[in-house]
Amino acid sequence: MHDRGPFPGGGKKLRRDVRVEDVYSLGKLLGTGGSSSVLLATDRSTGQEWACKIMALPRAGSKLRAERQGRDRVLREISAMLDLEHPCVIGLREYFVQDQKAYLVMELSRGGEMLDAVNDKGHYSEDEARTAFLRVLQGVQYLHSSGVVHRDLKLENLLLARPGDISSVKIADFGGAVKGSPAVLNDIQTMCGSPQYVAPEVLLGRHASSALGSQVSQPYGPGCDVWSCGVVLYMLLSGCPPFWHEDVEQLLAAVQRGKFDFEDPVWRGVSREAKDLISGLLQFDPGQRLSCDEALQHPWLQTSNGTQARGVAEGQLLLRGAATRTEGGERGANIQRALGVMLLAVLCLALYFVVV
Ligand SMILES: Nc1ncnc2c1ncn2[C@@H]1O[C@H](COP(=O)(O)OP(=O)(O)O)[C@@H](O)[C@H]1O
Numbered sequence: 547m548h549d550r551g552p553f554p555g556g557g558k559k560l561r562r563d564v565r566v567e568d569v570y571s572l573g574k575l576l577g578t579g580g581s582s583s584v585l586l587a588t589d590r591s592t593g594q595e596w597a598c599k600i601m602a603l604p605r606a607g608s609k610l611r612a613e614r615q616g617r618d619r620v621l622r623e624i625s626a627m628l629d630l631e632h633p634c635v636i637g638l639r640e641y642f643v644q645d646q647k648a649y650l651v652m653e654l655s656r657g658g659e660m661l662d663a664v665n666d667k668g669h670y671s672e673d674e675a676r677t678a679f680l681r682v683l684q685g686v687q688y689l690h691s692s693g694v695v696h697r698d699l700k701l702e703n704l705l706l707a708r709p710g711d712i713s714s715v716k717i718a719d720f721g722g723a724v725k726g727s728p729a730v731l732n733d734i735q736t737m738c739g740s741p742q743y744v745a746p747e748v749l750l751g752r753h754a755s756s757a758l759g760s761q762v763s764q765p766y767g768p769g770c771d772v773w774s775c776g777v778v779l780y781m782l783l784s785g786c787p788p789f790w791h792e793d794v795e796q797l798l799a800a801v802q803r804g805k806f807d808f809e810d811p812v813w814r815g816v817s818r819e820a821k822d823l824i825s826g827l828l829q830f831d832p833g834q835r836l837s838c839d840e841a842l843q844h845p846w847l848q849t850s851n852g853t854q855a856r857g858v859a860e861g862q863l864l865l866r867g868a869a870t871r872t873e874g875g876e877r878g879a880n881i882q883r884a885l886g887v888m889l890l891a892v893l894c895l896a897l898y899f900v901v902v
């Protein structure tokens with residue numbers, strides 16, 4: 547039966563006339579997340595391929611708080627994606643609601659997650675990282691100017707159109723996104739994010755026992771995405787996260803201290819400009835942190851000036867990187883393991899923070 551509850555934008559992009567399986571043939575599993583499976587979806591009439599994200603959508607008006615929250619979360623995700631249209635952001639074509647599930651038909655990314663690309667490669671040259679990171683920042687700038695704060699930017703949510711080609715990156719997964727006026731976006735009061743990428747201000751007032759939907763003690767805003775971008779750039783250039791501990795509580799404590807360094811040998815061949823940009827993005831005080839617009843003006847992103855001259859050294863860096871690649875890979879694998887544990891924790895232990 548089709549759900550008739552109220553939907554974002556008055557039901558814009560909601561297909562009520564047909565069932566999803568009438569329009570699409572749902573095929574192989576492309577990926578899974580904390581609360582979703584994403585399948586390849588082939589349009590039966592045109593043969594065109596899409597990605598279909600399937601999530602539980604509890605009935606409207608449920609008496610159970612968890613069900614109401616679950617429903618709100620899915621509707622917020624749809625609402626955030628509804629009007630987005632940008633080359634660096636995964637677009638929503640249409641969605642279906644049936645049998646207490648939502649089926650979001652999205653642009654297909656064929657290249658997998660950026661996390662896998664980084665783990666395979668170890669780390670990237672400045673030129674490669676610049677091209678990809680520019681796209682990420684342009685996407686985030688577009689989101690912010692469209693009234694959307696993503697809140698869960700991380701390598702797993704950055705998808706590649708082509709395998710191994712990070713210059714084809716697009717931002718995905720609006721499950722934690724907040725949409726609203728500038729006043730709303732600067733007054734976010736719930737915890738959300740992934741431990742390795744979360745900005746310190748999001749954790750303000752956090753206790754070790756913080757659970758799903760915990761309130762933060764100070765509202766925060768779009769700067770949380772900028773911080774996560776800083777983590778992403780750090781990882782692209784080094785293959786390692788700026789904040790890391792196997793124990794999630796200790797990892798979050800490290801984020802709350804906000805101290806990171808460029809001491810790993812991999813950073814020796816990286817330019818001062820790149821490190822300066824990372825430091826501006828990972829500025830502890832969100833008031834002092836670069837905005838997206840400012841980051842886009844940063845000298846490191848302007849031209850490939852200087853990096854061409856470093857081309858030879860870059861090759862040496864990559865060779866040296868091979869020695870650190872294993873470490874980067876292992877740490878990346880650890881990240882995935884830790885995130886897997888965190889995702890389970892949402893369901894079982896409430897250690898992974900998501901919006902209520
Ligand atoms: N548009 C897409 N094209 C290809 N794969 C996708 C697409 N969207 C998501 N995926 C895959 O599914 C995974 C889970 O999707 P995501 O939207 O991140 O869900 P969750 O909110 O559960 O984390 C992604 O990390 C990715 O591997």
Ligand SMILES: [Mg+2]
Pocket residue numbers: 579580702703719
């Ligand atoms: Mg995800």
